Amino acid sequence: MLAAVSAHAEPVGDPTPPQFTSTTEEARFHALTGELRCVMCQNQSLADSNAQIAQDMRREVLELMRQGKSDAEIKQFLVDRYGEFVLYRPKMGSRTWLLWFGPGLVLLGGAALVWHIVRRRATVPARDGANAGKDDTDDQGEQEW
Template sequence: MNARPAWMALALLLALSFAASAQPAGDPAPLQFRDNAEEVRFHALTAELRCVMCQNQSLADSNAQIAQDMRREVLELMRQGRSDDEVKQFLVDRYGEFVLYRPAVERHTWLLWFGPGLVLLAGAGVVWHIVRRRAATVPAPGDADRAEGEQEW
């Protein structure tokens, strides 16, 4: 008997067994919730968390593989009896504050919270300054005629 086909058959059998046992990406088994309260809490919590890969999608909305893994991690932490704040802190410790849609207002997040308002105020100040400067340099429409002694009739 030839040893080469036996090795090839064994390698093919091993490859097929690994492929059959692996869960396909993008098609995970749906999460099973114990009760309605757990499901409501889970959906509320994942809506407040950001997918670290998608950047602008919540964990609840993202279809990325890491988001699926993070959702499973959130559910596991919830089942361990952790509070919402503890689950969020676990994810912040692991992925950074970026994972929160609403990071805490702290000294190192002031620019994040107040930066857009400051940019808006600065823009309004620039517009106000430009309008004032133009109003001071442009004469009113009837001023030239009145200067020559003509009346406006």
């Protein structure tokens, strides 16, 4: 049983970390992988994920960098392969406008609701002086709840 479980276990870290040719290449690699999302982990960047697919994607990013591709070309390659989800900051478009403007619309809607409630309460008539000293009781002397 233990042999079967250990046969399917994934390594915790990348067994062959990338070898960089310069500090500039390393800095660019870390900046780029920090902007990309692991498609398996979903809330981890490509740089932080230990998933096997993240390791493969990091190797692919480094290979594309060494082929002379720009950051935009590398991102587009990954979007073509994995979809817009791989980007933490998706492009503004007809399919993503709600991601960009949704929080602002919710905030404006909440502000309008608060304004409406405050304005409505301000127009509620105050109790007249005859009933000001009495508590809320009906004609039979029982208290209203």
